[in-house]
Amino acid sequence: MSHPNARLTVHGRRLLVDRVRGGRPVAHVADEMGVSRATAHKWVRRWRTEGDAGLYDRTSRPRTTPHRTPADVETRICEVRCERKLGPARIGPIMGMPASTVHRVLTRHGLNRLRWMDRPTGQVIRRYERASPGELVHVDIKKLGNIPDGGGHWIMPRQQALANRQATTDARRGGSPVIGYSFVHTAVDDHSRLAYSEVLTDERKETAAAFWQRANTFFVGHGITVERVLTDNGSCYRSRLFAQTLSNAGIIHKRTRPYRPQTNGKVERLNRTLLDEWAYVRPYSSNAERTDALAEFIHTYNHHRGHTALGGQPPISRVNNAAGQYT
CATH class of the missing domain: 3.30.420.10 (Ribonuclease H-like superfamily/Ribonuclease H)
Incomplete structure (x- = not known):
């Protein structure tokens, strides 16, 4: 189930498709399963287009983000963070952008916590763990x-x-x-x-x-x-x-x-x-x-x-x- 309030699980979507394939009207099946007609038509359409794979949840991440901070600016933000150990409120005025934007960039690159960085070098600390007991x-x-x-x-x-x-x-x-x-x-x-x-x-x-x-x-x-x-x-x-x-x-x-x-x-x-x-x-x-x-x-x-x-x-x-x- 994608979230606690979801009406249909993957099993429920298969059941909906099976009832529609059996000749039942989509509107009647939607009413029986407590979902809207648009939702029922959506899952039937995805099943006809993609088969069983179409009944699984998709990511809500957009395909493109035209307003995302340019890559060179993100690189500069990360460099300032590593070199000077400054926070978003200090980096924002230096880069001429809101502190909230700087925070999102640092979070995206795993630099939002100073304790995740090695203070002398500014490198991100990579947590490691041995594969089995006794190795170390x-x-x-x-x-x-x-x-x-x-x-x-x-x-x-x-x-x-x-x-x-x-x-x-x-x-x-x-x-x-x-x-x-x-x-x-x-x-x-x-x-x-x-x-x-x-x-x-x-x-x-x-x-x-x-x-x-x-x-x-x-x-x-x-x-x-x-x-x-x-x-x-x-x-x-x-x-x-x-x-x-x-x-x-x-x-x-x-x-x-x-x-x-x-x-x-x-x-x-x-x-x-x-x-x-x-x-x-x-x-x-x-x-x-x-x-x-x-x-x-x-x-x-x-x-x-x-x-x-x-x-x-x-x-x-x-x-x-x-x-x-x-x-």
Whole structure:
């Protein structure tokens, strides 16, 4: 059906044609099917001219658009957008045309959103996705400040938070207590978005290599054979130990170009999700409480949380052995 209020589907149009072919007057058939005589005659005429193909909907796009913006002007609009990152309201006066026209041109060329462009070069970012699970796994580390026992300044006055810090640790720097940081190591499959994450105490090469071994075991347990791993250029990922760990498992190691986090965008986006829906979603009374909550969130993310890039389905829906995936 072309739209919710359409009287005739393709099946209904065939039925109309069959009744007319049986010798019934077009006006009588139109009345029976709740459409106008003109509509009935239109479908009968199309069927006689084109056969069954004529009973399907046609595009409403015009064959010609004589008033469309000339191609050279559209090219210039796109160049200004890419070079200067200006919006329609700024480009319009430069080109001497309405901002609404500029917006339609940018939309037609996929430039209406600045986030779809690479800011340094102005090139349109082409979203990619591997064809099957395991072809590429993105790995990254997110640094988070630790929470003192009893809670930090997010949930209580700073004076009380400072007292909690002093009671939690004996470490001092410049007279102030130092709580330190946690490091969230994360791996996410490019195709299925299946994720594995741990909160660890540092980002050294031994820690990163051991994390990957556990992450690889996790993916293997879900029927995924990892072929490639993509990381940034952090010192732990440039180490011989990490490279040897991947090589021993027959995995190819790839690194992003320096200062180009967009290449590792899927795990970077997951890091943001972790902050919004786990780390900062509610106040925690201790670092251990926040760490313990990660496992539950990752399970929810993998098995129950809808992912917009997967048509609203959770990542487990794209895993090969997905039996019992929603338990």
